[in-house]
Amino acid sequence: MSVQSTRGRRVKAARTNNLLYLYIAVGVIAVIAITALVVLLTRNTAEITTPTAPVGRTDDGFYYKGNPDAPVKVIAFEDYQCPGCAFFTRNLEPILERDYINTGKVQFIYHELPLTNIHPNALPAAEAARCAGDQGKFWEMHGQLFANQSIWSQLNSPLNTFSGYAGIIGIDRAAFDSCMQAATHREAILAAAQSAAELGVQATPSFSVNGQIVDSNRLFTAIDAALRAAGR
Incomplete structure (x- = not known):
């Protein structure tokens, strides 16, 4: 057997081993990526829950x-694109x-x-929650929006993403899309937002606890004080 033939076999074997290692590495990376994606999706959707307490709409x-x-009545003044609001939620x-x-x-x-001067997607997000509310799923969309804020807040147009969320929470996407395109709830x-400004609310998240405006740091203290005042 010639030296050249032996070297050829060694080179071919080395190439085969290198390809094998490459395939293994790609496979490992793919498994890690898929696992990370599953964890991310599970984490986000786990936060989308239906309230167990009574739900509804106020007269206004x-x-x-x-x-x-x-x-105790707690009114939350929030912006769906506000990071502090997402943290609170x-x-x-x-x-x-x-x-x-x-x-x-x-x-x-x-x-x-919605603080539209700094958060351009806050208004369509608020519309998405109300359009979902038309089908009885306001709080489910509310949770979905905050759980995925880091995704849709970066988009030039989040409407298709919001439509996807509508499908996830189980509402009629065609009706939802129609509501969004018609800007059904924009005026309200x-x-x-204007009425909040008239109350002196300038930052989000802010809260009214039986008429007292507080930030999230003082919220629970204010609630406990209001409960004591009510004999609870």
Whole structure:
């Protein structure tokens, strides 16, 4: 056997081994990527829950959850593109819901305040929540929007993404898309923002606790004080 033939076999074997290692590496990377995607999707959709407390709309059209006869009324002034609002919704609102809303102590009312000068997608996001609300899924879309804020807030136009969320929460996408395209709720949302400004609310998230405007740092203290004042 010639030296050249032996070298040829060695080169071919080395190439085969290199290709094998490459395929293994690509496979491992693919598994990691798929696993990460599954974890991300599971994490986000896990935050989309249906409230267990009573839900509905106030006489002036704002969505609420909690006993309408609760001794404490908490109005949340929020912007769907506001990072602080997302933090509150994902970390503090579940505590508020567990300890105060579900126990009948607090009625929680959501009041849109899109800061369109710095958050261009906040208004269509608020419209998406209300369009979902037309089909009885306001709070589900509310949760979806905040869970995925980092995704849609970067888009030039988030409408297709919002339509996808409509499918995820199980509503009629055609009806949802029609509602969005017609800007059905835009006037009401802009009026809500104006009324918040007239109350002196300038930042999000802000809250009214039985008429007292507070930020998220003072929210629970203000609620407890209002409950004590109500004899609860």
